[in-house]
Amino acid sequence: MKARVHVMLKDGVLDPQGQAVAHALGALGFEGVDDVRQGKVIDLDLAETDIAAAEAKVREMCEKLLANTVIERYDIEIG
Template identity: 75%
Template sequence: MKARVHIMLKDGVLDPQGEAVRRALGTLGFAGVDGVRQGKVIELDLTATDAAAAEEEVRRMCEALLANTVIEKYSVEII
């Protein structure tokens, strides 16, 4: 079983990397982009066989290590 974790900065938290990408896109002629938020995706290979238990374990991983919950939000997808 696999899990995919999407991590993004919370709304209201400045995203300097996203802003740099937005400016670069404008420089390259892509004028229709008003904003960019950059995040990360983490895929985990799990030995768990129960999807609900796996999701709970991955959420604990996020709270402990994978996401900085002060400034980041995350979602977990079991695939």
């Protein structure tokens, strides 16, 4: 079973990488980009066959390793 985790900084947390990308886009002539938030995508290939069990396992992975839940939020897709 495949799982995809999207990890993003929580609203209100400074995103220096996003600011650098926004600045670079402006320097390249791309106007109208007001804000950029950068995150990460983690793809997992799981042996689990039960969707609920897979989601619970991935949620535990996020809480323990994949996301810093103090400053980041995450969304899980199972499919």
